[in-house]
Amino acid sequence: MTEQQTHGRNVSREFLEDRAKFIRLETVRLTKIAGAGHYSSTFSAAELLAALYYAQMRINPAEPDWAGRDRFVLSKGHIAIGLYPVLADLGFYDAELLEDYTRLGSAFGDHPDMKKITGVDFSSGSLGHGLSVSLGMALSARMQGNDSRIYCMMGDGELNEGQVWEAAMSAGHFGCQNLVAIVDRNQLCIDGSTEDIMSVEPLTDRFASFGWNVQRIDGHDLDAIMGAFDALPAGNKGKPQMIIADTVKGRGVQMMEMSLNWHVGNLVGADYDAVIEEIKGGLKPVIATEVRP
Amino acid sequence: MSEAEGDVLSGLFTGISDLKESRSVKGTPASRLPAFILGEELADLADHDPRIVVLTADLASANRTTEFRDRHPERFFDFGIAEKNMITAAAGMASCGQIPFTATFAAFCGILGAEQVRTDCAYTGLPVRVLGHHSGMSMGFYGTSHHALEDLAMMRTIANLTVICTTDANHLRAVLRASLNHDKPMYIRLGRGRDPEVYADVPEIEIGKAIRLREGKDLTLITTGAQVHACLEAADALAEKGIETRVVDMHTIKPLDEAEVRAAAAETGAVLTVEEHNIIGGLGSAVAEVLVECERLPFRRHGIDDEFVLIGPPAGLYAHYRLDAPGVRDVALELLEKR
Numbered sequence: 001m002t003e004q005q006t007h008g009r010n011v012s013r014e015f016l017e018d019r020a021k022f023i024r025l026e027t028v029r030l031t032k033i034a035g036a037g038h039y040s041s042t043f044s045a046a047e048l049l050a051a052l053y054y055a056q057m058r059i060n061p062a063e064p065d066w067a068g069r070d071r072f073v074l075s076k077g078h079i080a081i082g083l084y085p086v087l088a089d090l091g092f093y094d095a096e097l098l099e100d101y102t103r104l105g106s107a108f109g110d111h112p113d114m115k116k117i118t119g120v121d122f123s124s125g126s127l128g129h130g131l132s133v134s135l136g137m138a139l140s141a142r143m144q145g146n147d148s149r150i151y152c153m154m155g156d157g158e159l160n161e162g163q164v165w166e167a168a169m170s171a172g173h174f175g176c177q178n179l180v181a182i183v184d185r186n187q188l189c190i191d192g193s194t195e196d197i198m199s200v201e202p203l204t205d206r207f208a209s210f211g212w213n214v215q216r217i218d219g220h221d222l223d224a225i226m227g228a229f230d231a232l233p234a235g236n237k238g239k240p241q242m243i244i245a246d247t248v249k250g251r252g253v254q255m256m257e258m259s260l261n262w263h264v265g266n267l268v269g270a271d272y273d274a275v276i277e278e279i280k281g282g283l284k285p286v287i288a289t290e291v292r293p
Numbered sequence: 294m295s296e297a298e299g300d301v302l303s304g305l306f307t308g309i310s311d312l313k314e315s316r317s318v319k320g321t322p323a324s325r326l327p328a329f330i331l332g333e334e335l336a337d338l339a340d341h342d343p344r345i346v347v348l349t350a351d352l353a354s355a356n357r358t359t360e361f362r363d364r365h366p367e368r369f370f371d372f373g374i375a376e377k378n379m380i381t382a383a384a385g386m387a388s389c390g391q392i393p394f395t396a397t398f399a400a401f402c403g404i405l406g407a408e409q410v411r412t413d414c415a416y417t418g419l420p421v422r423v424l425g426h427h428s429g430m431s432m433g434f435y436g437t438s439h440h441a442l443e444d445l446a447m448m449r450t451i452a453n454l455t456v457i458c459t460t461d462a463n464h465l466r467a468v469l470r471a472s473l474n475h476d477k478p479m480y481i482r483l484g485r486g487r488d489p490e491v492y493a494d495v496p497e498i499e500i501g502k503a504i505r506l507r508e509g510k511d512l513t514l515i516t517t518g519a520q521v522h523a524c525l526e527a528a529d530a531l532a533e534k535g536i537e538t539r540v541v542d543m544h545t546i547k548p549l550d551e552a553e554v555r556a557a558a559a560e561t562g563a564v565l566t567v568e569e570h571n572i573i574g575g576l577g578s579a580v581a582e583v584l585v586e587c588e589r590l591p592f593r594r595h596g597i598d599d600e601f602v603l604i605g606p607p608a609g610l611y612a613h614y615r616l617d618a619p620g621v622r623d624v625a626l627e628l629l630e631k632r
Contacts, residue, residue, distance in 0.1 A: 067390070114388070115418055122388055126412045132378045133413065136385025136393075143346070143368060144389065166378035174370070 011055050016222045017282070019050040019086070024252045024279045026085035026098075031266060034102040038110070040250035040262045041155065042082035044186035044219070048245055049079075051225040052151060052182075053086045061091035064118050070148050071121040071137050075130020076155035076184065077111040084108055084117070092119030128161025130154060131181060135171050138179040142236045149232070152181045157189030159200045165210070168240075172211025177238035181212075184219060186249035190263050193291040203244050212242040219245025220283065248286050252279055258288035319489035319522070327462045328486025331424075332360030334466050335394060339365050342473060344392040348383055350376045356396045356426050356486070376401045380409040380423060387419035392473065398432070399425030399482060403444025407451075414478040415454040422472050422479045428458075429519065429569030430597070430614075431485030433607035442597050446574020448480040449547050455500060456547040458482040458518035463492040464544065471500055484519035484569075485607065491521050491542070503550040509539035512625055513557035516567040517543045517576050523611070524567050526618030531625055538625065546576055554583040563591040563632060565625050569616060572596040591632045595624050 023046040031037030053059075057070040074083055081101075088095035100106040107116035111125030122133050134152035141148050158164065171179050183203065191197050200206075204214045215231060217224040228243045249263075250256030253275050256265075267275050278284075323329055332347075339345040339361065347361045348370045362369040372379035376397050383393035395402065402410070403425040414421040425444055432439035448456045455477045459465040465483065472479055496504065506521070507528050516524040521542045528538035539561050541553055557564050564584065566577040577594025584592055595615070602610060611617040615624055 073385075113416075122385070123412075123417050126408065129381050129409070129413055132381035132409075133385035133388070135378070136382030136387075137389055138385075139370065139382070140346075140386045140389035140391055143391070163377045163381070166372075166375035167382070170372055170375065170378055170382070173373075 013222050016047070016050045016054055019054050020046040020222075021279060021282065022089070023049055023082045023085060025276065027081050028267060028272070028275055028279065030081050030084070030098060030101045032272065033099070034110070036264055036266050037081055038078045038263065039253070039265055040256045040259065041076065041184070041186060042079040043252045043256065044247040044249050045076075045079055045153065045184045046082060046252065047220050047222055047225060048153065048182060048184060049082055049086060051222055051229065053090065055226060056229045057151065058148065059090075061119065064092055067144070068146055068148055071134075071150045073122045073130045073134045073137070073150065073152045074112060074124050075133075075152055076127065076158060077124030080108075080110065080112040083112065083120075087117070087119040090119075093117070127155065127158040128163040131164050131167035131171070134179055134181070135167050135174070135176060138171070138176040138236070139174060141178055142176070147178075147236065149178050149180055152179070154181060154183050156183055156185045156187065156194050156200055157197075159183065159203075160198045168207060168210040168212065171240040175237050176240045177233060178236035179240040180232060180243065181240065182243045182245055184247055185244050186247045188249040188258065188260065188263070188291060190260070192260065196291070207242045207244075211239060213239040214242045214244060216244045216246065219247035220251055248288070251286065252283055254278070254284060254287050257286060258291050260291065260293055318487045321461075321490040325462050325490055326487050327459065327465045327483055328357055330462045330466065331396070331426075331483070332357040332362075334469050336361045336364040338469060338473065339368060342392070344390065346370070346383075346386055346391050346393045348372055348379050348393055348395045350374055350379050350397040350401065352397050356424070358396055376406045377409050380406045380421070381413045383421045384409075384413035384417060384419050387414075387421050388417070392420050392422065394422045394424055396424040396426060398439060399428035399441035399444050400439055403428070403441050403448055403480060403482070407447045410448065410454065410478070410480065411451045415451045418453055419478055420476065422481055424481050424483060426483035427485055428482045429484065430602045430610050431519065431569070431607055433610055434604045436604055437601045440602060442569070442571045442602070443574070444480075444482065445546055445568070445570050445576065446578070449574065449579065453477060454547065455479045455545070456482070457500065457545050459484070460518060460521045460542055460544060461488050461491045463490065463495045464498070466495045467498045468544070471498055475500055482518060488519045489522050491525065498544065501545045501548045501550060503553040504542040504544065505539065505553070506542055507538065507540040509537035510561055511536045511538065512563045512565065512629060513539040513541060513561045514565050514567055514621065514625065515541045515543050515554065515557060515576065515580055517546065518569060520567045520569055520616060523616060523618045524621055527621035527625065530618060530622040534626070536625070536629065543576060543580075546579060549579045549583065551583045554580050555587050558584055558587050558590050563629060565592075565628050566594045566596070567616065567621055568596040570596050571599055573599050591628055593624070593628045595621070
């Protein structure tokens with residue numbers, strides 16, 4: 001296996017912090033092209049995406065269809081805007097292509113299309129499907145004698161979808177230890193707090209009762225994220241692996257934290273410039289712990 | 294066992310002794326009925342093709358994928374009663390280079406799983422083969438929840454999806470074999486599994502190419518699936534009245550063999566479509582779409598006239614809705630009277 005394929009476990013925490021910053025900055029920049037975008041649910045997942053793609057996953061941008069690669073299913077497809085710049089940065093395609101983000105005929109829409117975008121392992125957008133896709137991939141990897149892992153990132157509101165629990169039940173039943181699900185537990189769905197709209201807790205108990213091994217971590221703490229990855233067992237037969245990442249919707253831009261207004265939005269004028277500067281300055285302490293308008 | 298007794302059972306479930314030996318349908322021995330060959334054919338194909346995987350949703354006993362399970366246990370997955378998860382997981386497998394066949398009642402894949410077929414199989418262009426068995430009203434007295442008279446309409450509107458109805462056991466074998474070299478996702482509709490033999494041998498088929506089973510100059514019956522047999526019998530009955538009827542097995546609903554439809558209009562002057570489906574959206578609609586762009590002619594869509602059907606034994610339903618041979622004959626005569 002080449003160094004490219006093992007894909008740098010040795011990256012520093014500072015590098016990953018910088019890449020999370022890059023994800024937030026690109027999200028803001030690309031949203032301006034589209035005129036609207038999913039800022040806050042991308043921001044909550046920025047550290048998770050950075051850790052997955054720059055430190056954890058076994059991928060090779062020079063050989064995107066490599067059968068032995070780890071796969072990533074972005075079940076919360078609406079944060080593709082945070083994934084696209086990462087794939088370009090890693091060399092899956094030319095970053096120039098993103099200049100046409102969402103424009104007529106572009107490959108890059110709000111939700112990712114595997115047929116149009118190199119490096120996207122599966123198309124998504126309809127919430128609740130990704131865990132089933134990932135389960136199928138995990139079963140295939142096992143059938144094919146392939147030691148790759150399948151990573152699936154879900155939102156927390158998405159867990160309302162019944163199909164998630166069909167998949168959770170069957171992943172436990174089939175013992176897909178090579179399946180790693182990550183819930184970006186950013187606490188909000190569109191209409192309010194998940195616990196007010198349709199409660200999803202107690203998540204640890206729920207997934208454990210479906211036969212999963214569950215870790216619960218601070219999803220903005222890169223050491224905790226990497227620690228959770230390091231704790232994943234090898235082998236493809238056992239318990240499916242769940243990482244519940246407690247995050248803050250909108251993290252990284254204080255006015256967006258826990259705000260219902262910024263699920264989809266568009267920064268203009270001075271607000272745009274101020275947000276860019278705030279992101280460049282790095283994460284500040286969280287100011288909002290409760291849902292707010 | 295009489296046909297009436299056999300008709301009580303819509304499916305072929307375990308716990309029924311001597312099934313294979315004791316039942317024949319219109320002269321077709323049970324061993325040559327679709328329900329008995331699905332698992333066997335898939336297992337035979339899998340002997341030579343490592344890509345094949347079979348998934349079902351707690352219906353292995355009904356669709357006889359048990360034979361595949363017994364011969365290829367490492368490539369068989371019973372997902373329990375969770376069809377959406379099954380279809381989407383199949384798409385995940387297909388993205389890893391496998392050819393998954395999912396098998397469940399048509400009502401629970403062609404209708405319940407329609408979004409999963411569209412978004413996860415067709416949008417992605419992955420070679421999932423969704424097998425919808427016990428389609429139409431072949432579940433008889435199990436009722437509307439278990440009928441699928443809308444599935445062709447729903448599947449036909451999905452871009453990039455190939456939609457095929459299988460006629461009998463030999464045709465089913467041909468479709469399964471052809472599917473291994475087809476690069477698109479497929480919805481494959483099976484009847485009740487007790488569909489009498491139309492093809493004495495496994496036919497040479499081409500996806501998208503209709504099969505003309507009988508020539509005629511006065512009328513064309515364009516039909517599909519389990520209705521093909523009834524239409525051939527109806528054509529015999531019409532011949533007794535001096536009406537020479539062409540019968541076309543339009544097994545591929547999408548992409549439709551438009552040339553065959555135009556030829557029927559031009560050469561026989563009247564077209565009757567016959568299908569075990571709502572007349573809205575299925576084969577009749579597909580043919581009508583071609584014909585209205587073609588020329589004026591006596592044309593009628595025969596199927597279920599946009600209603601939920603009565604409860605009853607399947608044979609009673611086919612007679613009531615005139616989807617058996619005498620019924621098709623009568624509808625054809627009505628159509629021709631208007632010419």
